Amino acid sequence: xxxxxxxxxxxxxxxxxxxxxxxxxxxxxxxxxxxxxxxxxxxxxxxxxxxxxxxxxxxxxxxxxxxxxxxxxxxxxxxxxxxxxxxxxxxxxxxxxxxxxxxxxxxxxxx
Amino acid sequence: xxxxxxxxxxxxxxxxxxxxxxxxxxxxxxxxxxxxxxxxxxxxxxxxxxxxxxxxxxxxxxxxxxxxxxxxxxxxxxxxxxxxxxxxxxxxxxxxxxxxxxxxxxxxxxxxxxx
Numbered sequence: 001x002x003x004x005x006x007x008x009x010x011x012x013x014x015x016x017x018x019x020x021x022x023x024x025x026x027x028x029x030x031x032x033x034x035x036x037x038x039x040x041x042x043x044x045x046x047x048x049x050x051x052x053x054x055x056x057x058x059x060x061x062x063x064x065x066x067x068x069x070x071x072x073x074x075x076x077x078x079x080x081x082x083x084x085x086x087x088x089x090x091x092x093x094x095x096x097x098x099x100x101x102x103x104x105x106x107x108x109x110x111x
Numbered sequence: 112x113x114x115x116x117x118x119x120x121x122x123x124x125x126x127x128x129x130x131x132x133x134x135x136x137x138x139x140x141x142x143x144x145x146x147x148x149x150x151x152x153x154x155x156x157x158x159x160x161x162x163x164x165x166x167x168x169x170x171x172x173x174x175x176x177x178x179x180x181x182x183x184x185x186x187x188x189x190x191x192x193x194x195x196x197x198x199x200x201x202x203x204x205x206x207x208x209x210x211x212x213x214x215x216x217x218x219x220x221x222x223x224x225x226x
Contacts, residue, residue: 043217049214
């Protein structure tokens with residue numbers, strides 16, 4: 001079993017829809033949770049970061065962490081065609097340098 | 112500011128040949144990471160350095176892979192001999208400990224095809 005599980009999709013939604021992306025994990029030591037966005041033929045770039053449990057909002061993006069369920073989510077409101085990309089969750093333990101990534105979910109927003 | 116620089120961007124080689132991938136981290140960053148990305152396995156950490164010293168190479172798939180960081184501004188990942196199953200996109204990333212310590216900055220990647 002992988003430490004981090006993420007549905008690879010693909011996921012296709014109409015412009016303006018609310019998008020929900022999720023990851024589950026098995027390592028209870030994970031404390032730092034991140035979402036990276038990767039456009040085609042580019043390197044991943046950090047989109048959202050959360051420490052421990054709770055919510056974090058940044059514009060149209062909201063990241064949620066539920067440590068009791070070992071479940072993290074990324075919500076995109078008012079989705080735009082420019083949001084079309086692969087979204088990777090990543091996490092690491094306190095004091096660790098290694099990031100463990102999910103498989104990535106390929107998202108397409110249709111105009 | 113220049114981000115992480117990788118070269119070449121694309122590499123096509125024949126099985127058995129030596130391949131060398133290059134990375135220049137962001138100036139002043141003290142951590143450097145090498146990743147491999149495939150459709151089947153996703154993004155995997157191969158090795159990382161701190162202040163030019165290899166810290167964890169447990170992700171290196173086998174002895175055919177080696178990585179060096181001779182100075183703070185340059186690192187190489189070498190595959191010798193290369194095999195078709197090494198075909199993937201290889202990313203280099205760097206990080207500054209005293210900055211936003213959770214953020215790794217990725218380069219554009221090198222797309223390697225071994226025929």
